Amino acid sequence: MATREKMTDVELMKRIQKQDMVAFNIFVDRYKNRLFTVINRMLDSKEEAEEIVQETFLRVHQHCHTFDFRFAVSTWVYTIALNLARNELRRKKRVKFFDIEDFREKLSAPEKKQLGDPKKLMGMLKKALKKLPDKYKEAFILRDIDQLSYEEIAQILSVPLGTVKSRVNRARNLLRDQIKPKMEEYYELSKGSLLHFGVL
C-alpha cells in the first residue's frame, strides 16, 4: 500500500483505467481537499462544494478511459471541477435575485467598525472575494489560495499564460479596491506591523 501511495498521478490513472478501486481511493485522497478548498472559495458554500467535488470524482471514474496522457492529471481534474463549479455559479445566478448575506450586512452595518479583529478581516476578505467577477475569481483562487503555477492555471482555464497573469493581477487590484478603505483603518490599528510581517 505504501508504494501505491507514492505512485505518480499517471501511474494511478493507468490503474484507475483498469478499474483498480484502491488506486482510485488514493487518487481521491490526494485531490479531494485541494479541490474542496478551491471550489468552496468559489461557491462560498461547503455543502455545494462537497457535492461538486463528489461529482468531479464520479466523472473522473466514469471517463477515466478518455483521459489523454499528454496532459497533466491534475489539470484534467481541476478542469472538471471548475467546469462543474461554473455551471453551479451560473445556475445560482439565474435563481438568485438578492443575496441574503448582503441584506444582513446592511442591517448590521454599525457593528462592522471593529476592524482590528482578525475575524472581521477574514470576513471582509471573504465578502470581497465573493464579489469578484467569476473569471478573475477562479484565476485568483487557483493562484493565491491553491498556489498553482501560472502555467498550470493557463492549462486548467484553457487561456494563454498572459491572460492568466492579467486576470490574477486584475483580481488583486479589484480586491484591494474593495478592501483598502476598510484596511486603512485596520492599518492605523496595527501601525508598525510591517516589520511584524517580515516585509522589511
Next chain:
Amino acid sequence: MNCRKARSYISAYYDDELSYSTREELLKHIENCTNCQKEMLFQEQVRAGLKAFPGEELSDDFNDRLFARIYSAPRTEETKISNVPSVLTYRLRSLAPVFAAAGFIIIAAFLAFSQFAIIGGGSDNIADKPGDGSINNVKYDRPQMTFTAPNQNVSASEMALNVARMESLQIATSLKDNKLMIDRMRLDASNQFGGFQERTNNLNETAEEKYNNSRKYIYPVIRNAGSDRNPY
C-alpha cells in the same frame, strides 16, 4: 523608481517574477516611501488573510458516500453516449429505403432460385407420376396460348407503341411487381418439368390458370402503354 511603477511591481514581487535588480530597486523604494509601505502591508495582509482562511474540512464519510454512488449509480454518461447516434448511423438511416429495396430483391431472387432447386431435385416427385419415372416421359400439356401475329405492315407509330409496351412490360416485370416475375419463373419451370403444381402454394391452380392469372398483371400495362395512367 517612482510610486506608480513600484506598485505595479508589487504583485510580480509576490509571484517571484521580478529580476534581481528590479526586486532590489523595489525594496529600496519601499523602504523610503510610506505610501508604498502601506500598499505593501496591505498586499501582505491580504495574502496572509487568504492563507489563514479557516480550512473547512470535508465530511468524514466523503469517500464512503462517493464509493456508494459509484457502485450504485448506473453509468449514465456512457448510456448517454451510446444513445447518441453517430454520424455513420445517420447516414445509414438515410440509406434505409435502398437497403430495404435491395433486401426485397435478394429475397425475391432467393425464393425464385429455391423453387428451381425444388424442381431440380424433385425427380422423386416426378417418379410418382405414371410412367417410367424419366423426366422425358412426364406428360404435360403445354397450355394453349393465343398470340396475335404482328402485322407485317407495321407503321412507325405502331412500332414506337410496341417499344413503349415492351418497356412498360419490362418495368412492370422487373420493378413494380416482383411477384409477377416469380410467377412467371414458376410458370416457366412448370412448363419445363411438370409436376410443379403439387409444390406450389395453391395446389388447385393449374399451370394454365397460373399463367392466365399472371397475364392479368401484364395486360393492364400493355393496355395503358403510352399514357400516364396507373395500369393497376
